[in-house]
Amino acid sequence: MHESDIKQLLDDRITRQRAKELLIALVKVASPQTQLLEDEPLLKAFIASAIEPRLRSMGFAEIRYDAMGNLIATYGAETTNKSLMLIGNAMNQPAATMPNPYAGDVVDGAAYGLPGECVMGKGASEQKAALAAMLHAMEVVIASKPAIKGKLIFTCCLSGETGKHDAIRSVVEGAGVRADMAVLGGTGLKITLGNRGRIDVFVTVKGSPCHSSRPWDGANAITGATEAIRLLLQKVKVDKSHPQLGRQSLTVNHIRSFPESTHTVQERCEFTLDRRLLPGDDPNEAFAEIERVAKTAERFKDPVSGKTYGVEVRLGPYMYPSLVTIDSPVVNALLRASEGMLGKPAETYYSPSAFDQGYLNHVGIATANYGPGEDQHAHTDHDMASVERTADAAKVYAFMILDYLG
Numbered sequence: 270m271h272e273s274d275i276k277q278l279l280d281d282r283i284t285r286q287r288a289k290e291l292l293i294a295l296v297k298v299a300s301p302q303t304q305l306l307e308d309e310p311l312l313k314a315f316i317a318s319a320i321e322p323r324l325r326s327m328g329f330a331e332i333r334y335d336a337m338g339n340l341i342a343t344y345g346a347e348t349t350n351k352s353l354m355l356i357g358n359a360m361n362q363p364a365a366t367m368p369n370p371y372a373g374d375v376v377d378g379a380a381y382g383l384p385g386e387c388v389m390g391k392g393a394s395e396q397k398a399a400l401a402a403m404l405h406a407m408e409v410v411i412a413s414k415p416a417i418k419g420k421l422i423f424t425c426c427l428s429g430e431t432g433k434h435d436a437i438r439s440v441v442e443g444a445g446v447r448a449d450m451a452v453l454g455g456t457g458l459k460i461t462l463g464n465r466g467r468i469d470v471f472v473t474v475k476g477s478p479c480h481s482s483r484p485w486d487g488a489n490a491i492t493g494a495t496e497a498i499r500l501l502l503q504k505v506k507v508d509k510s511h512p513q514l515g516r517q518s519l520t521v522n523h524i525r526s527f528p529e530s531t532h533t534v535q536e537r538c539e540f541t542l543d544r545r546l547l548p549g550d551d552p553n554e555a556f557a558e559i560e561r562v563a564k565t566a567e568r569f570k571d572p573v574s575g576k577t578y579g580v581e582v583r584l585g586p587y588m589y590p591s592l593v594t595i596d597s598p599v600v601n602a603l604l605r606a607s608e609g610m611l612g613k614p615a616e617t618y619y620s621p622s623a624f625d626q627g628y629l630n631h632v633g634i635a636t637a638n639y640g641p642g643e644d645q646h647a648h649t650d651h652d653m654a655s656v657e658r659t660a661d662a663a664k665v666y667a668f669m670i671l672d673y674l675g
């Protein structure tokens with residue numbers, strides 16, 4: 270199809286009213302992050318009740334689930350080698366203190382610095398506006414009956430707030446799903462070109478407990494942890510920087526000690542490290558350096574008792590850094606779609622947040638983030654998304670499908 274034909278077809282069919290209906294419907298189905306993470310039953314119920322039936326009504330005949338429970342749907346004649354994957358996410362922040370987190374209230378966006386009507390609800394600003402836009406784009410494309418010669422893949426992952434790649438890795442490596450390029454939800458109709466990655470490291474310093482009136486009988490784990498932190502911040506190298514993404518960093522972001530009792534020299538002290546990675550940094554190498562430095566604290570003796578400490582170091586969740594250029598095929602496709610449907614190319618930027626784009630680019634699937642959503646309202650009591658931007662994102666997704674796969 271010619272670019273002007275695609276625009277005319279989509280302009281007549283993609284509407285703000287339908288985008289609003291879908292966004293409200295998705296917000297009304299709770300899919301929160303809990304301690305069960307991807308095993309939370311509400312996430313699977315959300316996919317089963319709010320996503321799969323809509324795909325089937327569109328005409329998706331090939332729908333399956335991987336071993337974790339992530340939904341994978343495909344559409345198209347597959348008479349060409351071209352493939353495109355749209356990736357949505359089910360999990361959003363828990364309700365916390367937000368009033369009416371699942372009501373789908375419609376408000377005037379002007380009061381919040383957003384255009385037109387907005388839908389409020391947990392997950393609207395991050396996961397659910399993007400899902401609504403993807404669903405609207407796909408339903409319009411399929412109902413319009415143009416030939417999809419390539420392969421369209423849509424997956425709804427159970428993840429969204431876990432800070433790890435387990436769900437998308439299950440789709441790609443476990444279920445064998447590949448594509449030329451992939452698009453994840455974004456922020457404010459901008460294209461994310463890159464971000465730093467991250468590893469979480471959990472350190473436990475073990476001492477010897479005793480009554481705090483006799484500190485010479487024990488080894489205070491808090492004192493040992495303080496020494497371990499000093500060594501880590503002093504000796505772990507975080508001296509590299511990137512012109513757009515900024516610097517490597519190492520931050521202590523959580524600490525607690527045990528037993529939780531009064532007048533007791535502490536037996537155990539746990540702290541968590543956030544190590545930010547740049548493109549080219551290997552998560553395992555970064556962890557190995559932290560482990561090596563932290564373990565040197567075992568040579569430190571408690572200054573009161575002279576006793577030594579034990580130190581355990583464990584690698585937690587990690588996310589790869591991501592970087593694509595303006596010449597990347599997925600960025601080109603998004604720029605072309607934005608210009609074709611919205612009359613201007615989308616802005617590009619570099620994000621402070623890591624997500625699954627890092628893993629996908631790491632395994633060779635060219636990936637960028639683009640879509641509706643509002644970072645400034647994410648994780649707040651004003652979690653919301655613009656209806657206008659949700660509809661505009663649907664136009665861009667639909668154009669991209671027809672332009673690349675048609």
